[in-house]
Amino acid sequence: MRKTLLLLLAAVLAMAAPSFTFAEDAGAVTEADLFRIWETDGETMKWVAGAVPFSEGVVITSSGLLPENTEHLVVSDGDNTWEAKAVIPDDTGMIAMVFHDPDEKTSGKKNWPFLPWGETVPAASCTVRYADETGRTDSCGVLAAEDFHMQGRRFLLLTLTAQVKPGSAVLTGDGCLAGIVTAEWAGGKHRVLALPAEEIIGSLQEAAAFLNNLPEWGNAPEGLKTSAEKNRVTIDWKEMTLPEKAEGEQLYMVLADTANNYLNFYPAETQSRTLSLLLTPGRIYAAGLVASAERPDRIPETFAVIRVPEAGPLTEYGFHPIMTALAEGTEEKMKDGGTPSPVTEVTEEMLRSGRAYFYSRSAYQVDEKVEDRTLLITLTDPNGVNYTYESSWIYMPECMTDDLWYLSLQDAGLTAALDRNGYPAGTYRMAYYVDGDLADAFEFELK
Secondary structure, three states: OOHHHHHHHHHHHHOOOOOOOOOOOOOOOEOOOOEEEEEEOOOOEEEEEEEEEEEOOEEEEEHHHOOOOOOOEEEEOOOOEEEOOEEEEOOOOOEEEEEOOOOOOOOOEOOOOEOOOOOOOOHHHOEEEEEOOOOOEEEEEEEEEEEEEEOOEEEEEEEEOOOOOOOOEEEOOOOOEEEEEEEEOOOOOOEEEEEEHHHHHHHHHHHHHHHHHOOOOOOOOOOOEEEEEOOEEEEEOOOOOOOOOOOOOEEEEEEEEOOOOOOEEEEOOOOOOEEEEEOOOOOEEEEEEEEEOOOOOOOOOOOEEEEOOOOOEOOHHHOEEEEEEEEEOOHHHHHOOOOOEEOOOEOHHHHHHOOEEEEEEEEOOOOOOEEEEEEEEEEEOOOOOEEEEEEEEEEOHHHOOOEEEEEEOOOOOOOHHHHHHOOOOEEEEEEEEEOOEEEEEEEEEEO
């Protein structure tokens, strides 16, 4: 695979706007449409699947349609054909990214923008764009859409006006990509499962980890090592040859959540040359060294990919959550030692003013105080950008039947970036983890 293609995906996943909409080509473009994937033996071509254009040089399709041997696949937009340079599935095998080289020929097709994170799929106004074995593309209507949960993921169970193949695109009335059909549904006529847009974005982040196994991209610099114990990640560069730096520059270890639009960085020329960090379970990070005279603003050219494992439920000492919510507390009330009250309607003003509190009640059973536990609170905005707060956790016998605690989002620094950049409307998710296990999570809507 050409390095330019891989760097393109790196830019898309790590540095692009988190809404996952893409700019059109400067030249004239035709309407967006499905691509096709074919299998060829050099003389004949066999139709494999329709594919959704994701970015220049990358299309997405259902993994289940692809042959076991993907060395003879080609990608077509109906006018041009490219050799498939690589096929990378997500870790559950639901969808796959298929790379081709846009430098060989330029497609006249543009991409559908993704439905914004957290928005409901408007079934009544949706259509499904599908392709068949002849290479013909057509559209059908959506009669009904409902959520369906399987393997810990959310799907759309769609009832359509016609039967379609996996790899088809679910489109809103205003031309956003709401999902990709991944399987036909056995029960009922013209029913399919589709992976919604926000799950597709998560799958692409998962698939990005596979790039670490491809040449010329994502290979960790020699001597840079990473290890993870649940969500406790250690980065070690003691045996690494440090990059050269110009006069006035310093070396930094840069850590980037691949879905975030900001970077974390740390001085690299320390005596220990190691970092131990609590990272958010289920996220993918890039870590590497850069020389910079200012605050680093880029991911290093070579870096290690860190895949933090998904968290299991917190069960030690019989732990179980009673209530986890967003609560409101006025300054006067909190000064008097009051307790914030859980709320069901959240406003931007509440978040900006500092009246918003993370609120938790839980129960467990211990005979003595247990203090050697970590606490990580996360806030994920509707675009998938993730903010964290780290502290310690204590099990206390006197609190074990109803352990109530709360924390100001403003004091924890969870709203600082949102104060600067604005609060996107949609669904926010908060969670807290004790020693890397998920204690509880909840969502709130900001309209």
